[in-house]
Amino acid sequence: MNNTPQKDLTLDPENWDQMRALGHQIIDDLFDYWQSIRDQKIWKPMPDEVKEFLDQPIPEKGQNPQEVYEEFKKYIFQYNKGNVHPRFFAWIQGTGTPMGVLADLLASGMNPNTTIGEHSAMYVDRQVVNWCKEMMNFPAEASGILVSGGSMANITALTVARNSFGEEQIRKKGLKAASAQLVLYCSVETHSCIQKAAEIIGLGTDSVRKIGVNAKYEMNADELEQQIHQDIQEGLLPFAVVGTSGTVNTGAIDPMEELLAISRKYGLWFHVDGAYGALAKLDPVYSERLKAIEEADSLAFDLHKWLYVPYEVGCTLIRDAKKHREAFAITPNYLLQESRGLSGGLDSINNYGFELSRGFKALKIWMSLKEHGREKYAQMIAQNNRQAEYLASLVECHPNLELMAPVSMSITCFRMVKPGLSENQLRELNREILLRMQEEGIASPSSTILNGKYTLRVANVNQRTRMEDIDLLIREVLRLGSEI
């Protein structure tokens, strides 16, 4: 019966031994990189030659895998962003861990489509979502889904909130048919992904009420209630309040108890954007202040930030699993579930989110939590918070440094000051400090604008940072600032 006309093609290696050896070399190169990272520059500029190389058209012919890897090393590896470095403090970007990376290797190697069917990845995914509920003290009957990160976690939750609103049947009929304009509430300090989510799900920028904040950058609850009241008077339909646990600028925590109470009073969905700071619950210093998170209707948080796993993975938890499923479930003919075989097993995960095909992103969380246990993560997160407080204490002790916001969680905003400089000159001074610090490869804070003032911003979800790195950062800010 075999009448194959020609040799079958494959993309598997022509030379398995060579490819295996390349795998071993990559392991060694990565471990060498991690073990020496403390002594490396955090960042270096990309020469024009590298940019030109990375701007060539698609290759028609293949080349030897070892050669491809050498090009990778020459043009890509050494110009890394740097968020694996112990002195990377920019933008709330996690470090990753070696075990997390090995888990990604295994996930990619197994390559299971983790959406449907009776196979191990489905059970690991479920277990990890359950562990997320445990970390957040969410009820066991809540539902959840692992997504690519905070933006997707938030938009997933807000879609459920929107679809669950009243008797509007928005999933079926759309927003045009709603009885009035829906509006949602967050603060002026809320992450841009909330506005973006509102725009994407059809509510529009104008539907986002950005409530003012107090001196600690926390949402003003009285203003929130007034705005809800006014919107109701105007015939609009308030449907959700978004509280932030750890704002991106300063780590501020909105007044969770009050937002929860107001949400309940007006029958609104209470969503918490904890992309950065929900996991601060594990630090005893913050656990009480974040208690009300446990009562939220939905919660979004990232694992590639403060669980230190490699990109990409975030999580959405939804208190009411039925509403969650009703927002997304579709079963096409080619995905019928069976009671036996590969199509058996757990409820399909695509019934709980945007995506059909899904990778095995649960595995890195599974292996990481197994490796360290919840306790170690609690200590690690607490350490980042103490590092931020320590940095603030150094700032406050020095006459040429100014703390620009109260320290909350692991973010410290400060700037260098010199007598007699105007605001514009201070901006240029600190901007120059930041750029030179990156250009010299020393450390990488980022910047932001607070009350119109340019500030250095140290956002630390880094598992490699030591107290001595904080000392070094301050020394270098002062050195660079004095040289400018």
Place this chain on the structure above:
Amino acid sequence: MNNTPQKDLTLDPENWDQMRALGHQIIDDLFDYWQSIRDQKIWKPMPDEVKEFLDQPIPEKGQNPQEVYEEFKKYIFQYNKGNVHPRFFAWIQGTGTPMGVLADLLASGMNPNTTIGEHSAMYVDRQVVNWCKEMMNFPAEASGILVSGGSMANITALTVARNSFGEEQIRKKGLKAASAQLVLYCSVETHSCIQKAAEIIGLGTDSVRKIGVNAKYEMNADELEQQIHQDIQEGLLPFAVVGTSGTVNTGAIDPMEELLAISRKYGLWFHVDGAYGALAKLDPVYSERLKAIEEADSLAFDLHKWLYVPYEVGCTLIRDAKKHREAFAITPNYLLQESRGLSGGLDSINNYGFELSRGFKALKIWMSLKEHGREKYAQMIAQNNRQAEYLASLVECHPNLELMAPVSMSITCFRMVKPGLSENQLRELNREILLRMQEEGIASPSSTILNGKYTLRVANVNQRTRMEDIDLLIREVLRLGSEI
């Protein structure tokens, strides 16, 4: 100045040598797995003991990494889904390649947040998007973004289409304020993610017009035009036509030229869902029929399907880069771009999609296309298409086998028949063949329903499949069918 009170914690290994050795062991285990996969069962049931193990609460304490890995091997690795196996033919799920997996390892190890900044991953990401344009013959000035897969690629494109519609300012004002209900058009065979996208972006299920298909499961263009006409008469706002290049059920290709012409005639956005089959353009047999894809306003396609890279990665291309950016761009204070340092460089990628943080998913495409070149992919895709045609030829030669749909691209739908069996009995017969074939670990087709009839469905985007596997599949269907 150093007054650190205690030893700094880290999640890096206590024993680097042990962790490095574990990395080497994982490489060997994965290569052993891939090199012997042809002799392994494609699937085996998960014992209750395994399911119980994967249902334990979160660990409080950590354990030795080697021990975690042994648990992984015992409870997870051996119960893999099977889409890496040469006889996996279910659900259009790609195989992955060793080089793709090593690239994922490197991406995870570097862990760059690939959204913003002056670093190599940004340039690789841009280059890969340009390569995607080249493969699809899209103009160089078009824009694009790598996303998690087809669902996200489609919803990204439809969001741009919706926001670009007329003078409605939907991003700002929302759909409630639109002058009428927007509607979009696809066929009854269109992937469920299009309906889901319409629901999520606030249009609602009712806004999706599912046009009928011909005997080859291709959208009926006359019916499309009639429906558009009727909707305009009723005061609705048609805004987009979605053509499918490779339907999920049968691989059917909608009449692209006609859909393009109708879209232009009525001023509608022409989107192509090529999640599965846009890459069939590389097969000379299909390139002409898919020519009109090049004129689409937007195109969604997967790389983890027919470019055979590991999960997750898909791509959206948008002809009008300005409209693309206007749909998503937001620049918060903490993401100001600089002309120097780490915050310099290319336009931030979050301005083109849903997500802010992004991993380095471009690298596996970069390394794979470097390894094999476009030509090899063209041959590989063509081979899958020829395998499907070969399977159909075997079906048509046998009196007990019935072809259930015309073969298009790499999908073959067929069933076993026996004289005198009712439709219900045929359904049970073929369902039993499918389940036993999975349970015996031989091969894994999937099933679907076509014109109310249960059918076996062989969807092949597998780079490990040989012609002999197609022979074996038919032999086993006949053997199992005769045993039942």
